[in-house]
Amino acid sequence: MIDYVCYVDTDSVVGDTNININGIETTIEDFFHECNGKYILEDWFNKDFVKECKGYKTISYDNNDIVDDDVVYVMKHKIRKKMFLIKCGDESVEVTEDHSIIVERNGKLIDVSPYDIKKEDKIIVIV
16 A cells, blocks of 8 residues: 655656656656647747647546546746755656645645645655
8 A cells, every 4th residue: 555645747847757648658758749739839939839738638636636637738948947856755756946746734735835845744646
């Protein structure tokens, strides 16, 4: 039995982050290239790219429940933010400083920034 579940959302993670799309594990970078959607934003100067993604589902966390949810879009862009390596058991993810991390604190699920994670927090991760 696992005594923790790892939660990771994919907005503000690095391209080699593993994600689950339609039951298949891939990286967010590979999914960006495989997604057959049209570009919503294609800004070569700022290196910002957003693709619409229809027909794809991913694992999500909604109202204390793990669900399959629709992927609306996938984004690729350059950033200049502080990065954090978040580790939970054998799992890890590299996230930006403004990425939400779901933790269990005092019996409640709350989202915190990487700056606000406490040693006693139980990180919630969906893998």
